[in-house]
Amino acid sequence: MEYRILGNTGIQLSAIGLGCMGMNHAYGIPDDEASIATLEKSIELGINFWDTADMYAGGRNEALISKVLKPNRQKVFIATKFGFHNDASGKLCFDGSPAYMKKAVEASLKRLQTDVIDLYYAHRVDQSIPVEEMVGAMSDLVKEGKVRYLGLSEASVNSIKRAVAVHPITAIQSEYSILSREIEQDVLPLCESLGISLVAFSPLSRGLMTSTVDSDQLSENDFRKKLPRYQGAYAQNNQQLAEGFAQIAKAKQCSPAQLAIAWVLSKSPSIIPIPGTKRPKYLVENAGAVQIQLSADDFEQIETLIQTYPNIGDRYNDTFNQFVDKY
Template identity: 55%
Template sequence: MQYRTLGKSGEKVSAIGLGCMGMAFAYGQRDDAESQATLELSLDLGINFWDTADMYGKGLNEEQLSKVLASRRKDVFLATKFGFRYRDDNSTYFDGSPAYLKKACEASLKRLGVDTIDLYYAHRVDASVPIEETVGAMAELVKEGKVRYLGLSEASAASIRKADAVHPIAALQSEYSLWVRDIEKEIAPVCRELNIAIIPYSPLGRGALTGALKDISNLDASDFRRGLPRFQEEAFANNVKIIEALEKVAAGKQCTLAQLSLAWLLAKGDDIIPIPGTKRRKYLRENAAAVDVQLSATDVQEIEGLMAGYSVSGERYSEGGMKLVNR
């Protein structure tokens, strides 16, 4: 495994992290035994950067991680997030208030079974709470020793500047992949100016950029992708054409599409640390090996040139979800 510096924190984390959400919900049925084996293998492979959130499985994912953290806490650079809350009908809303985030942090520490969270993210930016207030309260957690570094997720360039002026922001987590490149225009340049690491989530297009998903009818009935515009039948049929074109490029590089997709991100800058999610060891090994795929500047240009000939069909979230991103 290779390692990269997490922004102004100066901490070294694995160049490929591990997104843990799917272990608890969203992508079909759980397999707790395989998830635990995947977590343990990740550390053996040198993947020390784990990403979770308090909303994943309503706290279940943090509890899943605690079983491995109990004996291997020192081996993990642990990131979690706060802010999404569930209503009685299972719908969610975002709460970035100081009062709530302090309660959320205490609950996460208890579920994770740890004294300190290495990287604590605001899962979104609350439009009803000034970002300065949210980050000011997060900074108090740092002073109390409950959190080491602060991060934001899906924040705009303006919000990032305001937040970093209150307390140093170590990382920005946003969706970023060959399919989603919104941050390249304004957000990534601000992160680079302020020495904030860029953490792409869903770097494999929610599984689409692995080539393993060509027919959405195979998705489990509980899989949340069934409700995403990009995975609707007509849109996805168009998107499969992009997947197949990229698979040919990957074959030419003697790697898988997943590895090509991750290698492209890694080649976009040393400050980029993707966190592909998986709950299976075989995909973890595949993702980890992406660090061995070397793409030249010419390779990157060719891949982006190919993508310029296509248009990805469908938004990445529902209308309500899109209102919460990049704000």
């Protein structure tokens, strides 16, 4: 494994982290035994940065990973997030208020079986209160010793600038992959200039870039089924795009997943991608991405491919777009 420095902390994290969400939330059928084996393998490989959130599987994701985290606490840098929850009618809501956060952090600490969270993110920027109020309350958690560093997920440039005036922000977690490049315009340059790590979520475009996802075969409760990219003409476009990408990877003698992660890694030393998997086999394969170098020709071939299949579709549907930071 190779290592990158987290923000301005001096802490060395594996250049590729481990996204734990799909272990029992959003994608496919949970397999706790395989997930535990994946977490253990991650420690063996030196992948020391795990990502979860309190909303994943209603807290059961944090509880699952605690089984391996607890006996290996000194070896793992643990990141979790707060804010999303379902109301009494089951509707997805976001709450970044100090009162909600205070309860959420206690619940996460308990489920993770730890006395401190290394990196605590607001899962979104709450659009109903000033960002200063949310980050101010988060900074109280640092003072109380419950969390070490603060992060924001999917924050806009404006929110990041306002947040850092209240407390240092160590990481911004945003979607970033060959198919999701919005942050290249402004968020990534801002992070680079402020010494903030950009933690890239869904670097495999939720599995699309691996060429192993058949949109028609996804189960009804698979989260991807709800997203435009996995439907109709978009799904067809993306299937062809993924097949083309797999050809480029084959010519480079690596897997599509490795090429997709290497592409993300190559974009900035400030980026730490967190590909998600519940399988040791994929984890080992993904770790191999640190060895892959992209040439100018590789980048060009990938751009040509995107131009050939431009009908990719939005990354979110309306339900999730409502939580995108509008500050």
